[in-house]
Amino acid sequence: MHPEVRKTAPGKCPGCGMDLIKIPNHKSQIPNSGHTTHDMPKMSHHDHEAAMTNPQMAKNMEADMRRRFWISFLLSIPIFLYSPVATQFFGLHLPTPLAVNWLLLILTTPIVFWTGSIFLTGTYYSLKAKKLNMAVLIATGVLAAYLFSVLITVIRPESETFYEAAALLVTFVLFGHWMEMKSRRGTSDALRALFDLVPPKANVIRGGREMSMPSAEIIHDDVVVLRPGDKIPVDGEIIEGETSIDESLVTGESIPVSKTIGAKVVGGSVNLTGIVKFAAKQVGSETVLAQIIKMVETAQNSKAPGQRIADRAAGWLVIVAIGSGVAAFLGWYFGADAGLLTALTFAVATVVIACPDALGLATPTAVAVGTGIGAKHNILIKDAATLENTSRLTAIVLDKTGTLTEGKPKVTDILGFRGFSPNEVLAVQAAIGAASNHPISKAIVDEAKSRNLETKKISNFEAIAGFGLQGMVNGKRALIGKEKLLTERGIDTRGRRKEIDLLADEGKTLSLLAVANELVGVIAVADAIKPTSKKAVNALKNFGLEVIMITGDHRKVGEAVGAELGIKRIFAEVLPEEKAKYVKKLQDEGKFVAMVGDGINDAPALAQADIGIAIGAGTDVAIETGNIVLMKSDPYDIVAAIRLSRATVAKMKQNLFWAAIYNVLAIPVAAGVFSTSLGWSLRPEIAALLMSASSIIVATNAVLLKRVEPKLSA
Known part of the structure; x- marks a missing residue:
């Protein structure tokens, strides 16, 4: 189970012996498309991490593990019924056509060498690569119990054997793997849905x-x-x-x-x-x-920083497990003068129960589920490190235009004077503005269309560069533009100073209308704030983050938007190329910073930030520009990404804690440390059941991350 392994030719993984599979390169097509690759395909590990993101492969792997389990389970039933355990505890003495141990040998052999072959081949390739992993521990326990039993069957056919331990050990571990795959296969649902779109x-x-x-x-x-x-x-x-x-x-x-x-x-x-x-x-x-699918697959196959620590710990735990098993055997056989059967029981149980399977699953399962949930909600997380590090944020910089606001001007206020109604002011301005391609004129025309206003005829249209427009409407000269233009043309605006200043103080752009040299109306235009922006800002502050807004607009405009959203710290009149400097400034203050922008103009700032979040990319997605890509233009998805990160990290910690505590407590019990004082001891098959249960608990706990889904929407 080594997804980091990459080869240029088919073969086996040097770590555990599983088959390597083709992975697409940069020129290959996504599933269901079938384009031929033009470069040499690389080979990747056919394991849980690499395969479970491919829906069909995940299904096939689960089916194979299910088949192995059921065959092993069915063969284990008569083995258990004829075993010493059934005789001693249940008083069963079933008739048999031949000596019991020979019958158990016949039934156990296919379990060990066929259904359990994945552990034996895994051990071979692991030892060949000079690595110790979970397969080594399972194979050691199974072979120790099986070979000891074969030896006893040959030289002392009537003596007690360990066949049931070997059989049930394989059965329980296969069951654990099957349940793990079943739970993890659900993480590919989002990808499966994407595959089906083609x-x-x-x-x-x-x-x-x-x-x-x-x-x-x-x-x-x-x-x-x-x-x-x-x-x-x-x-x-x-x-x-x-x-x-x-x-x-x-x-x-x-x-x-x-x-x-x-x-x-x-x-x-x-x-x-x-x-x-x-x-x-x-x-x-x-x-x-294809980029979305690749990003999700990469994230699910990547390792979080915490996983690297867990991997190192698991490697040491294999050595500890084998050492503990040897020590248990030597201690009981030579130190406590116990019989060979008793000493071997404790040794095998110790090796088996110490398998670091749960430790190895602790973070990958949480990462797979977390990134899958994110993809389902159009939140693309580039890798496991991003998913983990997002939970550490202390400050977040929000670009105003396109992130908190719609990114295009809209009419917010219309005032009419001297007998002109708001709709009349709008109709006249729209009639003249229809001949202009200025964004403000377009916003006014769009508003008039939305109100189904009658289009007025104009003549003598003229654009006054940098100031406004003029033309004849119903035989009267109409002038629209900034207050400065009207003042220069001798039109008195002082009588409406209060209304004009009030709108200007709100950071809005004003388009004044004069007809026959008299001010008759004002239209205020602003970049409208998105419906969920305020809720998103409040949620971010509730997370304990410092929220900062950055904008290239005039300070008055920035402060007006900041006041409405409750953002106190504002960087205004900042050029796109200067945004990265402001992010660096926050980092120099000791903050762990996220930058949220459109992913194109804000690329330098996104790259400078500890976590770069590209929002509203949609079909023009610039995946390479951000650690997180929010496909929708909804600022509340920023909150959802952070909430998902925190929930995932919480599951990682819970899983790591459980796996660590399990091993700390289980190894002494299995080794028989409390056997004489408290009477606590475990047979190898019970140890295998507990080890599998531990893995199932970790995988199931990760799946419970789905409970956070209802909280990801505004």
Whole structure:
């Protein structure tokens, strides 16, 4: 079980003997697509960590372990019924066609060498690589019990043997592995859903005719035809038609997006209304969906810092277990003058119960479940270290535009004077602004359209560079723009000073309207704050984090937004290239800092931060720019990512604590330290049951992370 192993040719893992499997390189296609790789494929460890993220492989591994367990279990039933344990404790004396020990030998042999073969081959390759792992301990215990029993069967057929210990040891450990795989297979649900987003076939135009072909065979610049209800196979750009696309399955955004010629489409989304054609631009591992899958798989296969400590501890524990087993045998056989059978019982039980299986599972199971939950909620976490370190944050820097606000201006207030109603002010400004491409004009036009206002006819339109617009409306000259423009044109604004200053103090941009040289209205425009921003900021402060806002806007605008959201520390008038310096400043203050931005303009700051969080990437996801990528534009997902990290780390600590306490208490009991004083002792098969139970407890506790899911939504 060594996911870090990488080879360029097929073979066995040098650590434990399991088969190596192909993993896709940067040019290969995602599952269900089948594009041929162009580079030499690397071979990766066919183990729990590497395989459990592949849905089909996880299913196959679980089926194999289930089959091994049930065969072992069925063979173990007669072994137990004929064993000395059944005779001594239950008084069973069943008839047998031949000597009991020979019958037990026949029944136990396939358990040891077939259903338990994974432990024997694992031990061979582990020792070959000069490494000690759990397979070594299991194989040592099984072979010690089995070979001792074979020897007794040959030289003293009527004596008591250990066949039931060897058989039940294999059975219980297989059961533990099966339960572990069953629980961990659930972590691939999010990936399985992503795999299923790619349609098996698509309609493509080649040679002037439309044909149906596997999505795997689509290449760059192929023209793909989409009809209502079709899933989009690859990323591309619309070249003909108009439609509405549902991107919720990929980006998490619930509102369908209108698409026209030149618009981008992302593989895995669904065409809703029109018939369109698009040119394939990104195929295979280049697609957004492939990047998401790769990121989740990488995270689930990576190791958290805590896991590296656990791995080292597990390595030492193998040595301690074998040493304790030898010491137990020598102590009982030579020191306590116990019989060979008694000494071997304690030795085998000690080796078995000390298996560091639970210690090895403590953090990988939690990481797999945590990253799977994140992916399900459109929170992509790059690796296990990020998942763990996010829980250590002490400060978080939020970029204003696009993170806390919508990133585009919207009309917030409309004031009408001298008999002009707000709708009339809006209609006149929209009529003149329709000829302009300025963002503020566009916001005013959009607001007028949303109110279904009648479009007024204009003439003599003129743009006044840097100040405003003017034109004739209903035979009267209308002037819109900044207050400075109106003042320069001799239009008195002093009578509305109070209203103008109030809106300006709120950090809003004002567009004043004068008709026939009189001020008749004001429209205030601002970058609207997202609905969940305030709740997100409050939650972050409740986590004990210092929340800082950074913006390139004027200080007054930044302070207005900060006041509304409850953010006290604000860095304003900061250029994009300067944001990294402010993050460094916070780090110099001793803070562990996260930076949240759009993932493109904020790339240097995201790289400087201890944890970089790219938000609202959507179909233009820039996965390489952040440790965490939030596919939606919802600031509450920042809270969800931190909450998920803290919950995952809590499970890691619980699992590590349980695994450590289990080994500290179990080894002395199994070695017989309390046998004479308290009468506590364990047979090897009971030790195996407890060891497996410990692993199941750890895996189950990790699955309980799913309880945090309801708290991840605003």
